Amino acid sequence: MFLQAFQNFLKYEKRYSEHTLKAYASDLEEFQQYISTYYDLTSLVDVGSFHVRSFLVHLMELELVPATINRKKSSLSSFYSFLLRRNEISENPADLVATVKASRRLPAIIPAADLEQLYRNDLFTGDFWGRENQMVCLMLYNTGMRRSELIHATVDQIHPEGVIVKGKGEKERFLPFSKKFFLSMNQYINERERLLEQEGKSTPYLFFSKSYKKLNPKAVYNIVSETLSKISTVDHKGPHMLRHAFATHLLDEGADISSVQALLGHRGLGATQIYTQVSIERLKNAHAKAHPRNKK
Secondary structure, three states: OHHHHHHHHHHHHOOOOHHHHHHHHHHHHHHHHHHHHHHOOOOHHHOOHHHHHHHHHHHHHOOOOHHHHHHHHHHHHHHHHHHHHOOOOOOOHHHHOOOOOOOOOOOOOOOHHHHHHHHOHHHOOOOHHHHHHHHHHHHHHHHOOOHHHHHOOEHHHEEOOEEEEEOHHHOEEEEEOOHHHHHHHHHHHHHHHHHHHHHOOOOOEOOEOOOOOEOOHHHHHHHHHHHHOOOOOOOOOOHHHHHHHHHHHHHHOOOOHHHHHHHHOOOOOHHHHHHHHHHHHHHHHHHHHHOHHHHO
């Protein structure tokens, strides 16, 4: 009963996206299953801070990363804040538990030379869908846009010198790209129009599935992961890896951090500064390997 009321609150009052609603539901169902299995609790109202802390320890034992654990804790905190406002409980048990300290591990970055291989047509199938997969990867790397921004991109957002995207909070920003990339994009758009005309279909989305609907997040992840597996050995090969590479390669080439912040759509510099650390570490490693005195 409470879970459904909470979902309705998130959907109709907070107006959260379907993706976010599913994440909240999944986290709460996982927690409910945990307290039922380990503490024989059938009601989420009976939960105390001890149960929340025990759940977080359980997640740590499963070797989940701190960011994932803290996201699940945040879901619990939001749910119990909802119950608190309705006077169903007297205190929020999740707020009494400390968050898991996140490690500041620097992301591994795919070298620019490796990502240039994305322009190789032989990495992809020779049909339209192979061409689309190639352009999905190139778009993410050349612009640094988020996966959600790519999914919702339409043809009329593309201009000869860049693309206009709507980021978080519906804020628009312009992402420039090279002439080389635009030529590839223009060729793709022409192939796209021919396919839609041939099949008698229409869609506003720049990229779409074989059912002519917008791509879902999992499909984009699979496209990027399968492609990067052919050119790189980094552990994580999802769409965000191309965003990491975009930011780091810009800083490597001398871009100032405020410009990179604007391109990524970060509200503050804090989220962007991790890429500065990555760039500095890469310079230090290059110096250690190349400087004559370090070879003695």
